[in-house]
Amino acid sequence: MKFKAVIFDLDGVICFTDEYHYLAWKQVADELGAYFDRDINNRLRGVSRMDSLDIILENYHGEPLSAERKQDIAERKNGLYREYLKKMSTADLSDEVRDTLIRLRELGLKLAIGSSSKNTKLILERIGLSGFFDAVSDGNNISRSKPDPEVFLKAADMLGEAPADCLVVEDAVSGAQAGHAGGMQVACLGDASEKKAGDYNLSAFSQLLDII
Numbered sequence: 001m002k003f004k005a006v007i008f009d010l011d012g013v014i015c016f017t018d019e020y021h022y023l024a025w026k027q028v029a030d031e032l033g034a035y036f037d038r039d040i041n042n043r044l045r046g047v048s049r050m051d052s053l054d055i056i057l058e059n060y061h062g063e064p065l066s067a068e069r070k071q072d073i074a075e076r077k078n079g080l081y082r083e084y085l086k087k088m089s090t091a092d093l094s095d096e097v098r099d100t101l102i103r104l105r106e107l108g109l110k111l112a113i114g115s116s117s118k119n120t121k122l123i124l125e126r127i128g129l130s131g132f133f134d135a136v137s138d139g140n141n142i143s144r145s146k147p148d149p150e151v152f153l154k155a156a157d158m159l160g161e162a163p164a165d166c167l168v169v170e171d172a173v174s175g176a177q178a179g180h181a182g183g184m185q186v187a188c189l190g191d192a193s194e195k196k197a198g199d200y201n202l203s204a205f206s207q208l209l210d211i212i
């Protein structure tokens with residue numbers, strides 16, 4: 001086995017919440033009179049909430065916004081987003097992802113989450129993975145977002161494993177950069193895989209079983 005542990009990004013890897021992020025940001029952008037579309041939403045992959053707001057505000061041309069007002073806007077978006085998350089259920093975890101996670105565990109690998117999201121706990125509960133992972137490092141325990149490696153280094157630390165023994169699984173280029181910056185090998189899916197950002201660029205989650 002090449003690795004002792006696997007650290008998974010959450011959104012875009014274990015499950016998909018992009019549409020809910022899109023709908024919530026769209027409503028907030030409409031209220032601000034800022035242009036927003038799905039292409040801009042794609043740029044928010046793996047990006048923290050406040051950094052996402054800054055990207056949305058590139059198309060805002062109204063009155064200057066104070067730091068406090070920006071905080072309120074981010075909170076409003078999060079309230080809308082969490083309402084959408086209530087629609088999620090165990091049906092949002094695919095059989096392929098569930099079966100692969102179980103197989104990786106059977107093979108003796110430690111498994112962790114390394115996500116920018118502050119809603120990780122709620123999402124894991126909704127999809128039935130609460131308590132499954134050996135460690136959860138998320139937007140609540142970091143001060144620097146991806147491509148900074150902090151979220152993955154904290155996950156490796158929680159697992160008690162050296163970064164070189166961890167494989168990061170990511171769908172965002174910034175996340176793949178974060179894994180590399182932390183001294184970890186990276187397997188990519190989705191957008192980051194298309195852009196060949198990983199050491200392994202996969203087309204299916206289950207292919208992890210071929211590379212560990």
Ligand code: B16
Pocket residue numbers: 009010011012021044045046047048049052078114115116117118119120139172
């Ligand atoms: P929240 P990941 C990221 O999760 C999302 O990809 C990104 O779109 C979102 O802005 C970020 O979490 C913060 O999410 O507002 O819930 O704290 O891909 O790192 O699992």
Ligand code: MG
Pocket residue numbers: 009010011012013045046170171172175
């Ligand atoms: Mg992601």
